[in-house]
Amino acid sequence: MSEPLLNVTGLTMRFGGLVAVDGVNLSADTGRITALIGPNGAGKTTIFNCLTGFYKPTSGELSLSHPTRGKVSLQTLPGYQVARHGVVRTFQNIRLFPRMTVLENLLVAQHVGLMRKSVLGVAGLLGLKGWRTAQKEAIERARFWINRLDLAAVANEEAGNLSYGMQRRVEIARAMNTDPLLLCLDEPAAGLNPRETAALGELLQGIRAEFGIGILLIEHDMKLVMGISDHIHVVEYGRKIAEGTPEQIRTDERVIKAYLGEPDEEELPAVVAADIAEVAAGEGDRV
Amino acid sequence: MATVALPTRLKDAAIAAGLALVLAIPFIGLFTVSTDQGLVVNSRWSWVAWAVGLVFAGRLLLGAGRDALAARANRKNNEHIDLTNHHKNNRILRGIAIGFVVFIVPVFFLIYGGASGIQIILALVICLLIGFFLDILGGFVLPALKKVDRSSVGTRLTRAFMVAALLFAVTLPFMPYSDRYIIDLGTTVLIYILLGLGLNVTVGLAGLLDLGFVAFYAIGAYSFALLSKFFGLDFWVCLPLSGLIAAGFGVLLSLPILRLRGDYLAIVTLGFGEITRIVILNWQGLTGGPNGVSGIPRPGLFGLSFERRPPEGMVSFHEVTGIGFSGEHRLMFLYLIVLALVCLAAWVINRLRALPVGRAWEALREDEIACRSLGINPTASKVSAYAIGGMMGGFAGCFFAARQGFVSPESFGFIESALILAIVVLGGMGSQVGVVIAALFIVMLPELGREFADYRMIVFGLAMITIMVWRPGGLLSTRVPTVKLDQKGA
Amino acid sequence: MDASALGTFLQYLINGLTLGAIYGLIAIGYTMVYGIIRMINFAHGEIYMIGAFVAVTTFSLLASLGVTAVPLALLLVLLVSIFFTAAYGWTVERIAYRPLRGAPKLAPLISAIGMSIFLQNYVMQTQGSRPKPLAPVMNGGITLWNGDGFTLSISYIQLFIILLTLVLMLGFTQLIGRTALGRAQRACEQDRTMAGLLGINVDRTISLTFVMGATLAAVAGVLVTMYYGVIDFYIGFLAGMKAFTAAVLGGIGSLPGAMLGGLLIGLIEAFFTGYISGAYKDVASFSVLIAVLVFRPTGLLGRPDIEKV
Numbered sequence A: 001m002s003e004p005l006l007n008v009t010g011l012t013m014r015f016g017g018l019v020a021v022d023g024v025n026l027s028a029d030t031g032r033i034t035a036l037i038g039p040n041g042a043g044k045t046t047i048f049n050c051l052t053g054f055y056k057p058t059s060g061e062l063s064l065s066h067p068t069r070g071k072v073s074l075q076t077l078p079g080y081q082v083a084r085h086g087v088v089r090t091f092q093n094i095r096l097f098p099r100m101t102v103l104e105n106l107l108v109a110q111h112v113g114l115m116r117k118s119v120l121g122v123a124g125l126l127g128l129k130g131w132r133t134a135q136k137e138a139i140e141r142a143r144f145w146i147n148r149l150d151l152a153a154v155a156n157e158e159a160g161n162l163s164y165g166m167q168r169r170v171e172i173a174r175a176m177n178t179d180p181l182l183l184c185l186d187e188p189a190a191g192l193n194p195r196e197t198a199a200l201g202e203l204l205q206g207i208r209a210e211f212g213i214g215i216l217l218i219e220h221d222m223k224l225v226m227g228i229s230d231h232i233h234v235v236e237y238g239r240k241i242a243e244g245t246p247e248q249i250r251t252d253e254r255v256i257k258a259y260l261g262e263p264d265e266e267e268l269p270a271v272v273a274a275d276i277a278e279v280a281a282g283e284g285d286r287v
Numbered sequence B: 001m002a003t004v005a006l007p008t009r010l011k012d013a014a015i016a017a018g019l020a021l022v023l024a025i026p027f028i029g030l031f032t033v034s035t036d037q038g039l040v041v042n043s044r045w046s047w048v049a050w051a052v053g054l055v056f057a058g059r060l061l062l063g064a065g066r067d068a069l070a071a072r073a074n075r076k077n078n079e080h081i082d083l084t085n086h087h088k089n090n091r092i093l094r095g096i097a098i099g100f101v102v103f104i105v106p107v108f109f110l111i112y113g114g115a116s117g118i119q120i121i122l123a124l125v126i127c128l129l130i131g132f133f134l135d136i137l138g139g140f141v142l143p144a145l146k147k148v149d150r151s152s153v154g155t156r157l158t159r160a161f162m163v164a165a166l167l168f169a170v171t172l173p174f175m176p177y178s179d180r181y182i183i184d185l186g187t188t189v190l191i192y193i194l195l196g197l198g199l200n201v202t203v204g205l206a207g208l209l210d211l212g213f214v215a216f217y218a219i220g221a222y223s224f225a226l227l228s229k230f231f232g233l234d235f236w237v238c239l240p241l242s243g244l245i246a247a248g249f250g251v252l253l254s255l256p257i258l259r260l261r262g263d264y265l266a267i268v269t270l271g272f273g274e275i276t277r278i279v280i281l282n283w284q285g286l287t288g289g290p291n292g293v294s295g296i297p298r299p300g301l302f303g304l305s306f307e308r309r310p311p312e313g314m315v316s317f318h319e320v321t322g323i324g325f326s327g328e329h330r331l332m333f334l335y336l337i338v339l340a341l342v343c344l345a346a347w348v349i350n351r352l353r354a355l356p357v358g359r360a361w362e363a364l365r366e367d368e369i370a371c372r373s374l375g376i377n378p379t380a381s382k383v384s385a386y387a388i389g390g391m392m393g394g395f396a397g398c399f400f401a402a403r404q405g406f407v408s409p410e411s412f413g414f415i416e417s418a419l420i421l422a423i424v425v426l427g428g429m430g431s432q433v434g435v436v437i438a439a440l441f442i443v444m445l446p447e448l449g450r451e452f453a454d455y456r457m458i459v460f461g462l463a464m465i466t467i468m469v470w471r472p473g474g475l476l477s478t479r480v481p482t483v484k485l486d487q488k489g490a
Numbered sequence C: 001m002d003a004s005a006l007g008t009f010l011q012y013l014i015n016g017l018t019l020g021a022i023y024g025l026i027a028i029g030y031t032m033v034y035g036i037i038r039m040i041n042f043a044h045g046e047i048y049m050i051g052a053f054v055a056v057t058t059f060s061l062l063a064s065l066g067v068t069a070v071p072l073a074l075l076l077v078l079l080v081s082i083f084f085t086a087a088y089g090w091t092v093e094r095i096a097y098r099p100l101r102g103a104p105k106l107a108p109l110i111s112a113i114g115m116s117i118f119l120q121n122y123v124m125q126t127q128g129s130r131p132k133p134l135a136p137v138m139n140g141g142i143t144l145w146n147g148d149g150f151t152l153s154i155s156y157i158q159l160f161i162i163l164l165t166l167v168l169m170l171g172f173t174q175l176i177g178r179t180a181l182g183r184a185q186r187a188c189e190q191d192r193t194m195a196g197l198l199g200i201n202v203d204r205t206i207s208l209t210f211v212m213g214a215t216l217a218a219v220a221g222v223l224v225t226m227y228y229g230v231i232d233f234y235i236g237f238l239a240g241m242k243a244f245t246a247a248v249l250g251g252i253g254s255l256p257g258a259m260l261g262g263l264l265i266g267l268i269e270a271f272f273t274g275y276i277s278g279a280y281k282d283v284a285s286f287s288v289l290i291a292v293l294v295f296r297p298t299g300l301l302g303r304p305d306i307e308k309v
């Protein structure tokens, strides 16, 4: 069996005395949706932060199998380099460039490639042909994602003025504009209504099918998670307590206990969703 | 909302007047004079009475005016609550801002220009008309070229204004009414525009506060002064060198502060400005200390000198062209070079905004963390923003030295940094037209008030507060997108 | 170290402490305002300058009225100066900053710079641009050590400055830590909206913060007037800049930080002037500040602000 796209082993993150992530192993592969679930404060976002270079993990190995660059240890890269290796994320609390338009947001995401093609700006300043073509291509790529995420009507609006649901979509579109290998989504359905959530599920499945990239998904909406995930990892208090297919997780004793404190397998998804929604609502402005 | 009853307003005005009384007593009412017997306290109570009365009346009127405005806004809001109102508002304000400049310039010329104000107003009107004409022409030509022009009235107005301003600026030195003083002042305005454009990159685009921008100005000026003094280099060699040296210092400055944010940047950059000034002031051997450097050569045109007696190896402009010597030619020439560089700088920066470099600056201003998550190296963005901004400051300094023929540390105090920052913020962060308008305002207002020289800085300080309170986002606060998606088939 | 060198060192130490005490008093004004509304009150230096001018006027007035008892005169001057300076501090906030709450971040800064330009020129116009010399109020001092090759003395005024500052700082720490006002302030620092919802009068709390800052600045103004015996309209800018440096060095927003920063800047200035060069003392202060910030981006006692993602 070949190496998975991402292989995390023994990831540990300490903040002073608090062990936010404790020896977590997980993997994510191309063409698959891998979900990461767990109660609030379990350390899911912290795992993302380690993965995408915002925190230096206390210990552990984050190994990426890059198609051209071979094996890369993500934890050794400077933060901004992670995205250049194809691992890109969205944020639990949306982080757009609010005073730039949707189109501009998506063009910023293509910075690395465009920077090269504008020869650090020189070719761009002179308006050379190569640059002009590159710019057109960049806009076309942005247009593709704008249409794909149904943002055409607001393409020239400032991102900060959009509705919450639209901002979530812009963030995903922006991440996709970096041409990622692994797309990491931190609670993309938080704050969406059921219809928007269903659309999100279809979108993610579409991306998986069409682009064959890996998706790593943190999500509390169990219906969504159970519906689209190929594989699920469950964390609690920084430790991984279970992993498996949605069916296996649905019936896993420890998972049920973690969520409910008592076994009650039938109703798990609905109850958990309601439970989590309640907690999440009170948590709106935490990162 | 109901209007406030008169008694309430009277009471409010009385409170304000009471406060004014308290504030006025120790400074307006009492003052000390040095005599042989030490300090003696004198009084001028009539002034206090005036101050208190003014505040009372002013507060009353202001309250009434605010009520009226609020009532109108309320009526409007009840009619239709939508976003178009906001846009209309912006357009009106832009109109006011432009009108303000169109107004301040002729008034200025009326007072100081030797010639009649009619000439100036005529020149301005003609420029504006040409501007509009060109814009309308563009409206016909562009569709013919199959380039659709979808710009709004606002942007077209701004564009027309820019064309007019440019025409006015280019023709200014050749106009009959332009004397030494006016051309010189024009040069000053242009130098401040250049400084504003530079700082606009750092603060307006990249969002990195800089309270010590004057350092780059000083470094540019001293680079030229010292390079010419010690190595005999001339203006045209020193101009790019000044820019590069200042850019180098920009890089140097940016390194220790990469990790700092917002307000911490304020004091460190302020410190950098002060350190520069103090070093220049005290490094006597190199900079001449407080005496400065004099005898800085004037720029020539392809080896032609504008001096009456050209330096060795140069021929004088008036001999070659045979127009006869005039000291003004030199000023006109300098004015035109600065104007050219200002235009070039504005063009380059505007262009950079739509390139990855510039877009990364704006993204950095908006959200540094999001930038990192997209593979943008924030360090590179910060360093380049300080470097490009610093370079503009360096150019401006070089021009300053060339204009004065003399530099001293006095010209580079903190107040300069504050004024340049004020140009950027008052104009509206990131807006180049805003920089032009604010630079005109900042340079011309104190000049206008030369009659009341004593009080002009008081008025100036008050004006800064008033404008900020009136328009916290600056005069032109709407951001123009760098690129638009045209809706195919939509 | 030989005896006279030790004496010189101790003398510089005393001078530095005196200076540092004054910077610390002003720095508290910066830090409290920053803590509560996250803005740099650039005009705070001018508030201190206003305090000094009121002090000069009051001292002169008292002298002409024949009030010669030093303790009485001093008490009166302190009270008068605090009263008027606090009025200025309150008004500055009301006019230039309150309308700009929630405005883009740089707007209040520019407004503050405008206010600073205004106040400086206002005082220059109303009081004249020439320096104001004041006859010494407190003379004499204590010789702490004499003989063994050196003398060490501390003047009464230095002693007074250091002691008064100590008392004020202790008092303020208690005020912030123990009283309802202090609690309201800390609540507003953390979350202004929430504090407002819980019934704290946010506007009043902010106004009082400015008044408290101005009070300490007024005291600093009185002390400086007595210490140097001469003031002019420009002292606010210089002292303000140093106090601001001190506040940031200590960690802006932190009260003990402001005191520590003030002391450090005072000591750096005194020692640098004494041992190396007076001309470059400000370069030294700023260099120390930059060096500290490189390693501790939020100052010595500032809470490191964790970048939560």
Ligand SMILES: Nc1ncnc2c1ncn2[C@@H]1O[C@H](COP(=O)(O)OP(=O)(O)O)[C@@H](O)[C@H]1O
Pocket (backbone or CB within 6 Å): A015, A018, A020, A038, A039, A040, A041, A042, A043, A044, A045, A046, A047, A287, C306, C307, C308
């Ligand atoms: N920068 C940080 N400093 C200190 N503690 C942190 C930091 N980031 C996260 N934590 C703590 O780590 C734990 C896990 O948080 P998080 O990863 O956000 O949980 P989740 O995303 O699963 O809800 C929490 O207790 C949180 O307070």
Ligand SMILES: [Mg+2]
Pocket (backbone or CB within 6 Å): A044, A045, A046, A092, A287
């Ligand atoms: Mg989380």
